Amino acid sequence: MSLTFKDISLPYMTTEIAHTIFPNWSKLYSLDELERLFPVRDLPKKALVTRISPSPTGMMHIGGIFTALINHQLAHQTGGIFYLRIEDTDQKRVVEGAYDTIIDSLIRYGLTPDEGPVRQSDGKVTEVGVYGPYVQTERKKIYQSCVFDLIKREIAYPCFLSEEELNDIRIEQTRLKLRPGIYGTWARSRNFSLNQIKENFDAGKPMVVRLRSPGNLDNRISWNDGIRGELSMPENDLDVVLLKSDGIPTYHLAHIVDDHFMRTTDVIRADEWLPSVPLHLQLFNLMGWEPPRYAHISALQKEEGSTRRKLSKRKDPEANVDYYDREGFPQQAVFDYLLNLANSNFEDWRKDHPDVAYSEFPIELKKINKAGALTDSVKLKSISKEIIAKMGIDELYENIILWAKKYDTKLAVQLEIDPNYAKQVLNIEREGERKSKRLESFSEVRALIEPFYNDSFLKDGSLPFPKSVSREDSQMILRQFMENYDTSDTAEQFFERIKAISEELEFSPSVKDYKKNPSAYKGHVGDVAAVIRVALFGTNKSPDIYEVAKTLGWDRIQKRCMDGITALS
Numbered sequence: 001m002s003l004t005f006k007d008i009s010l011p012y013m014t015t016e017i018a019h020t021i022f023p024n025w026s027k028l029y030s031l032d033e034l035e036r037l038f039p040v041r042d043l044p045k046k047a048l049v050t051r052i053s054p055s056p057t058g059m060m061h062i063g064g065i066f067t068a069l070i071n072h073q074l075a076h077q078t079g080g081i082f083y084l085r086i087e088d089t090d091q092k093r094v095v096e097g098a099y100d101t102i103i104d105s106l107i108r109y110g111l112t113p114d115e116g117p118v119r120q121s122d123g124k125v126t127e128v129g130v131y132g133p134y135v136q137t138e139r140k141k142i143y144q145s146c147v148f149d150l151i152k153r154e155i156a157y158p159c160f161l162s163e164e165e166l167n168d169i170r171i172e173q174t175r176l177k178l179r180p181g182i183y184g185t186w187a188r189s190r191n192f193s194l195n196q197i198k199e200n201f202d203a204g205k206p207m208v209v210r211l212r213s214p215g216n217l218d219n220r221i222s223w224n225d226g227i228r229g230e231l232s233m234p235e236n237d238l239d240v241v242l243l244k245s246d247g248i249p250t251y252h253l254a255h256i257v258d259d260h261f262m263r264t265t266d267v268i269r270a271d272e273w274l275p276s277v278p279l280h281l282q283l284f285n286l287m288g289w290e291p292p293r294y295a296h297i298s299a300l301q302k303e304e305g306s307t308r309r310k311l312s313k314r315k316d317p318e319a320n321v322d323y324y325d326r327e328g329f330p331q332q333a334v335f336d337y338l339l340n341l342a343n344s345n346f347e348d349w350r351k352d353h354p355d356v357a358y359s360e361f362p363i364e365l366k367k368i369n370k371a372g373a374l375t376d377s378v379k380l381k382s383i384s385k386e387i388i389a390k391m392g393i394d395e396l397y398e399n400i401i402l403w404a405k406k407y408d409t410k411l412a413v414q415l416e417i418d419p420n421y422a423k424q425v426l427n428i429e430r431e432g433e434r435k436s437k438r439l440e441s442f443s444e445v446r447a448l449i450e451p452f453y454n455d456s457f458l459k460d461g462s463l464p465f466p467k468s469v470s471r472e473d474s475q476m477i478l479r480q481f482m483e484n485y486d487t488s489d490t491a492e493q494f495f496e497r498i499k500a501i502s503e504e505l506e507f508s509p510s511v512k513d514y515k516k517n518p519s520a521y522k523g524h525v526g527d528v529a530a531v532i533r534v535a536l537f538g539t540n541k542s543p544d545i546y547e548v549a550k551t552l553g554w555d556r557i558q559k560r561c562m563d564g565i566t567a568l569s
């Protein structure tokens with residue numbers, strides 16, 4: 001039997017090429033070694049291994065938390081693992097501080113990963129888990145080992161096309177109305193001989209490693225997407241870059257290597273990667289690895305007039321995770337809101353399970369909106385209002401203090417001077433029959449409590465005392481109110497006293513009676529109460545006036561009534 005040239009030369013030549021490109025080749029791992037280093041996880045069959053793998057390029061987008069939440073829930077509800085991987089291969093886009101932003105946003109929303117970089121109680125970040133490193137730039141040796149193997153197997157090759165050449169190719173393809181990219185005859189380094197490679201390499205020409213794509217556009221590849229169902233696209237025929245000139249991989253290579261060796265079962269990621277699935281499946285196939293299941297989440301949407309668009313990092317403050325913290329929406333509210341966006345049956349589930357942790361909600365990929373969930377600030381506020389209304393007063397107070405220490409230190413100081421008074425103020429109308437849900441977020445606290453702390457409004461001549469009541473009568477009302485007020489009054493006794501004052505000053509104690517015969521009275525009990533309300537609270541709208549008075553306490557009542565009398569003179 002005679003051997004052809006290709007038979008004998010290829011393994012030898014490709015090994016030579018691989019050795020040329022990786023002079024440190026003897027220090028690289030073999031694929032078998034990597035398999036042993038990162039063994040298949042010992043988890044129950046149905047357990048999902050999921051990940052969130054953000055790039056540290058700036059702020060944390062709420063869409064990132066949305067994706068993390070879905071991944072986190074699915075892993076934990078199946079007894080699996082949810083891990084964090086930092087994808088910093090695009091070094092040019094890495095922003096200082098973004099790494100901490102990612103780690104801390106996840107912690108803040110209770111999405112602390114089971115593996116990956118985690119902040120410890122001493123404030124330092126350390127890696128947890130045995131499938132790391134979990135930061136891509138620290139995994140160079142792993143990627144290079146895989147590329148070394150691909151080159152040896154003639155699946156990848158070094159490409160020396162310069163920026164200028166690539167640009168010329170692009171121009172030429174546009175002129176000829178051809179698809180852009182390196183494929184077919186455009187892949188000019190594809191068949192370089194060992195000598196050509198060595199020459200280029202020795203001349204120090206910038207080099208990348210490209211996939212030698214065996215794909216054909218006429219063939220289609222099908223797969224099942226966890227959210228979108230059965231999908232099919234043409235095979236990939238592009239010789240995409242796998243390893244950049246700085247030895248750092250592209251997303252495509254890093255994705256398959258990491259998700260294989262970190263033993264991810266389900267890649268649930270943003271839909272911008274959907275068009276790359278044929279390439280990713282091709283790469284898994286060429287490596288001889290089983291691909292993970294894929295699910296692609298569409299970007300969160302926002303309604304603008306009658307159109308919908310993607311929630312925008314630049315235009316919409318609510319795209320930034322920090323917004324929710326700064327506005328003071330409780331974390332649980334943000335979660336319930338996001339789960340509500342993810343699965344529309346969450347709302348019914350929440351009604352049936354009002355006190356169950358959100359993490360018990362059985363999230364389903366299939367129920368995620370294919371076109372992108374529509375954000376809804378009204379919904380967020382109403383969820384938040386319910387959650388705040390449910391908090392015990394101590395819990396509410398603690399939460400507000402925590403928030404205020406970060407975003408409104410003056411408020412924190414004010415509330416901490418007399419915690420009991422602060423709690424009484426905050427608790428107004430939160431209990432009993434007249435329960436009302438007044439707070440939508442912690443940033444509303446300042447305005448809500450202001451009249452209880454600050455009575456300078458009485459110095460303001462434009463107080464809305466009812467015009468139908470004369471100044472003299474208003475002063476009399478306040479005097480009588482002070483004389484009669486008893487701190488131990490029940491609500492009923494309190495209102496009886498106001499009626500008695502009305503009667504004495506010739507105001508009708510009943511609005512109904514007044515309406516029957518208005519000329520018989522100076523006004524009615526509502527006018528009398530309005531005078532008291534304005535003196536105590538500064539406005540003609542306030543929470544229940546009995547609760548307001550009880551909270552203010554005798555000293556404040558006295559002072560405010562006296563100041564009111566002065567303001568009226």
Ligand code: GLU
Pocket residue numbers: 052053054055087255268269270273
């Ligand atoms: N680093 C990628 C990004 O931020 C993550 C994509 C993925 O989840 O695989 O878009």
